[in-house]
Amino acid sequence: MTSADTSREIPWDLSFLRVGTAVTAALTAVAAPLAGVLGGWDDALAVLVGAAVVTSFFAVSGVVIAWAGRYGEAFTLPAALGSFLVKVLVLATVLQALPADGWADRRTLAWTVIAGALLWSGVQQRWVWTRRLYYVQPPAPPT
Template structure:
């Protein structure tokens, strides 16, 4: 039986967060303008708040999971599930506190969250499908072989 891996040297790539936020922002602005003209400005605010909620949820999840993965890769699933639970409880509280007939349309916000989650999922899928992801550390290019670390902990290039 081997010891659990800890402190992975490979950095977690969170570049999908920027792409997801930009795509969501662009779609939300257009959708809010359309909703504002067609259904009213309470609906437009609902679209923008829904997009903000989804973006915040994906950013928080990405950062927490990457942080947990840097500590030990086996912590990523518990971190993801725990973060999801906390976010769901917070969202439930916030939605319960919103007035039914207030400054934003809750139904429009709910649909914006659904559409935003699907949009973010599509961004993540495309990000994964277009990246070269390695299951193991790739070998060094020819002529760039590395020497294993010395007992002092420093590696030298050969």
């Protein structure tokens, strides 16, 4: 069995998406009302939008990288970099399209995206540190 055959049999684990989404939802449930009370409801809406943007960006990256990994390990880095470039361009376009005095506070949205990206990075780090990840596929158990 070649490494390409093995990589197709091993599913990519995307369970960090469930954990990251749960942590983001819990923090957003606290941060959005707090931002609404302290800064106004446009800040609360910006927190909600920022959390949704970060969650969707990490989900898209995870799915794209897992999809590329099914076809070969060598495709994962180009897939990650390509999806990152597309997401940055989309985010920049969306932020530029928002009016300065629009329905969501751009500064709060930007800080929420930064905080969310750091949060998701921490979730992914913990997920990797607590998983058994093998450099090579372990042998099958004896039958």
